[in-house]
Amino acid sequence: xxxxxxxxxxxxxxxxxxxxxxxxxxxxxxxxxxxxxxxxxxxxxxxxxxxxxxxxxxxxxxxxxxxxxxxxxxxxxxxxxxxxxxxxxxxxxxxxxxxxxxxxxxxxxxxxxxxxxxxxxxxxxxxxxxxxxxxxxxxxxxxxxxxxxxxxxxxxxxxxxxxxxxxxxxxxxxxxxxxxxxxxxxxxxxxxxxxxxxxxxxxxxxxxxxxxxxxxxxxxxxxxxxxxxxxxxxxxxxxxxxxxxxxxxxxxxxxxxxxxxxxxxxxxxxxxxxxxxxxxxxxxxxxxxxxxxxxxxxxxxxxxxxxxxxxxxxxxxxxxxxxxxxxxxxxxxxxxxxxxxxxxxxxxxxxxxxxxxxxxxxxxxxxxxxxxxxxxxxxxxxxxxxxxxxxxxxxxxxxxxxxxxxxxxxxxxxxxxxxxxxxxxxxxxxxxxxxxxxxxxxxxxxxxxxxxxxxxxxxxxxxxxxxxxxxxxxxxxxxxxxxxxxxxxxxxxxxxxxxxxxxxxxxxxxxxxxxxxxxxxxx
Numbered sequence: 240x241x242x243x244x245x246x247x248x249x250x251x252x253x254x255x256x257x258x259x260x261x262x263x264x265x266x267x268x269x270x271x272x273x274x275x276x277x278x279x280x281x282x283x284x285x286x287x288x289x290x291x292x293x294x295x296x297x298x299x300x301x302x303x304x305x306x307x308x309x310x311x312x313x314x315x316x317x318x319x320x321x322x323x324x325x326x327x328x329x330x331x332x333x334x335x336x337x338x339x340x341x342x343x344x345x346x347x348x349x350x351x352x353x354x355x356x357x358x359x360x361x362x363x364x365x366x367x368x369x370x371x372x373x374x375x376x377x378x379x380x381x382x383x384x385x386x387x388x389x390x391x392x393x394x395x396x397x398x399x400x401x402x403x404x405x406x407x408x409x410x411x412x413x414x415x416x417x418x419x420x421x422x423x424x425x426x427x428x429x430x431x432x433x434x435x436x437x438x439x440x441x442x443x444x445x446x447x448x449x450x451x452x453x454x455x456x457x458x459x460x461x462x463x464x465x466x467x468x469x470x471x472x473x474x475x476x477x478x479x480x481x482x483x484x485x486x487x488x489x490x491x492x493x494x495x496x497x498x499x500x501x502x503x504x505x506x507x508x509x510x511x512x513x514x515x516x517x518x519x520x521x522x523x524x525x526x527x528x529x530x531x532x533x534x535x536x537x538x539x540x541x542x543x544x545x546x547x548x549x550x551x552x553x554x555x556x557x558x559x560x561x562x563x564x565x566x567x568x569x570x571x572x573x574x575x576x577x578x579x580x581x582x583x584x585x586x587x588x589x590x591x592x593x594x595x596x597x598x599x600x601x602x603x604x605x606x607x608x609x610x611x612x613x614x615x616x617x618x619x620x621x622x623x624x625x626x627x628x629x630x631x632x633x634x635x636x637x638x639x640x641x642x643x644x645x646x647x648x649x650x651x652x653x654x655x656x657x658x659x660x661x662x663x664x665x666x667x668x669x670x671x672x673x674x675x676x677x678x679x680x681x682x683x684x685x686x687x688x689x690x691x692x693x694x695x696x697x698x699x700x701x702x703x704x705x706x707x708x709x710x711x712x713x714x715x716x717x718x719x720x721x722x723x724x725x726x727x728x729x730x731x732x733x734x735x736x737x738x739x740x741x742x743x744x745x746x747x748x749x750x751x752x753x754x755x756x757x758x759x760x761x762x
Contacts, residue, residue: 257284257292265299269306272335278303278342285349290358297353297361300346301368307339308375314340315381340381347372347396354403354414362414369400370421370476377426377477392477392488394430401434405459407452415458422463425472429488432497435460439504453514460501461521465494465529495531502526506539512550515543519553523560534565544575549587551579555596573610576600577672580617585629594632601640608646612680613672615640615647616665619684627693634685634699635712642707650682651703 264281267274281303284296307313314336321341329337353365376393404411404418421427435456442452466472472489479486487493506518518526522540527533536557543554555576561567576597584593601614615637622633641647665680688700 257289258295261295261299265303268303275335275338278339282342282346282349285346285353290356290361293353293356293361294364297350297364297368300350301371304343304346305371305375307343308379311379312336312339313343313379313381318344351399351403354400355406355409359413363417366400366414366417369396370427373397373400373427374476391479392426392430394433397427397430398434398437401431401459402438405435405438405452405455407449410451411455412458415455415462418459419462421476424474424476425494426475426477426488428463428465429494429497431459432463432494432501436497436501436504439501439508443504443508448509448511450511450514453508453510456505457514457517460505461517461525463498463501464525465491465498467491467495467529492531495529499530499532499535502530503535506536512546515546515550516553519543519550519557523556527557527560534561534567537561537567541569547579548583549589551575552584552587552589552593555593559596559599573600573606574671577613577617578670580614580621582621582624585621585625590629594636598636598639602643604643606644608644609678610672611640611644612647612650612677613675615650615682616675616677616680617667619682620665620667622688623684627691627696630688630691630693630696631699634688634696634702637682637685638703638707639711642709642711647678648707649678650680 261281261284264274264277268277268281281296281299284292285300287293287296304313312335314333318340319337321337347369350365350369353361354369356362356365373393373396376396377391380391380393404414422431439456442449472491472494475488510518522536527536530536540554540557540561544551544558546554558567558569558572562569562572584590587593597614601611618633618637622630622637625633641651663680663683664676666675669675682703685700685703689697689704691697691700
């Protein structure tokens with residue numbers, strides 16, 4: 240055990256030594272300019288192989304350079320080459336400032352490099368130090384005040400930081416979540432959006448797809464929230480002395496415009512299908528309300544709607560907002576919506592959202608009878624192969640459509656439907672609802688479902704035999720119904736005891752060796 244103890248002692252001693260060394264040199268640098276060369280040793284720790292040493296050195300550099308900013312001990316203006324430092328008639332004070340400005344640049348380069356470090360704690364410490372430098376540079380600009388604008392913000396430093404966060408090789412989701420705190424600052428948010436646009440403009444010139452980069456960009460921009468309720472921006476990282484009325488960063492309109500330009504540029508990339516899904520899930524709630532002109536998304540949503548499958552289903556949300564809130568005229572919308580109805584809609588995880596939207600789209604009483612009848616008949620035909628959870632949505636949904644459009648009741652009450660069930664004029668393969676002959680058909684499929692093996696499905700199918708009330712059924716609670724919940728509900732249902740000629744099975748749902756016994760119990 241002795242070697243292990245010695246190793247622990249050495250480790251503790253090493254820890255104490257580097258902390259003492261960094262603290263001592265930090266104090267010496269700040270107390271006396273004669274010890275300026277000690278900054279080399281502190282910065283060197285930023286390249287250590289020990290994570291704790293890097294973090295400790297990062298915090299020390301943060302303290303040193305923020306203090307130098309406050310003391311105005313960093314050179315302001317176009318930085319001379321360090322090789323020319325000894326030449327000329329510069330004072331010792333000016334030479335010191337030029338020297339420390341070069342060390343500051345070196346420190347920033349090391350911190351930016353550590354943004355890509357494998358340890359998250361190192362990334363986080365580097366991010367916080369760099370954002371502290373952003374604040375300090377904004378307060379004490381490093382360029383000549385006479386040649387700059389009235390409003391000071393270190394855009395170049397922030398742009399470089401954002402470029403490192405948007406890595407092409409590493410998933411930065413965790414660090415971006417930490418960066419969220421700084422995005423609450425209005426000026427930081429505005430210039431981050433500008434930096435993201437610059438980054439994407441450079442990447443657009445590349446022909447190869449970079450999925451990791453796409454994911455990092457999406458993670459960052461989907462975290463940007465513009466406080467639309469406030470008429471003016473007031474929360475700034477860098478305090479400004481000039482009249483804010485003339486600063487575009489303080490205007491909500493400018494933020495929305497920057498937000499819109501950023502998203503539109505991102506959507507022009509050739510994105511992978513899984514990224515389309517991520518975008519479409521949040522587009523209608525998190526992106527469109529923050530844009531100055533949401534109708535610019537029409538081309539993107541139309542293209543997504545034409546892709547098919549789950550992507551088309553998700554595009555419905557955005558199209559719905561454009562149609563109902565921005566008067567978008569979308570030709571053949573119902574024809575394309577009709578074409579989306581296939582057996583897969585019952586098995587995608589966005590099923591609830593799809594039925595919710597279809598219910599809204601078909602809620603207008605001004606829709607022609609042939610169109611509603613086509614949807615009713617197609618849903619009825621699809622019900623023959625649908626799972627019970629989907630049928631418990633479909634059956635009341637079909638009844639609701641017939642309630643809204645009484646002219647479709649002929650599908651229920653067609654006299655010869657029972658006699659000639661095989662001569663169905665409805666053409667399932669026809670993509671145009673106007674040509675599928677749905678109004679000439681009948682709902683014999685619902686009659687078939689009255690013999691369904693699941694009692695709740697059978698009960699729901701029998702309701703079509705009764706006179707339909709004017710009050711529609713609420714299907715909102717059924718939209719999220721899963722097979723697990725349906726089976727659990729069935730098991731817990733109370734039933735009358737029925738005499739049997741054989742012994743009742745009792746172990747099927749109790750044995751831990753059976754699949755059902757693991758998830759369900761009769762007790």
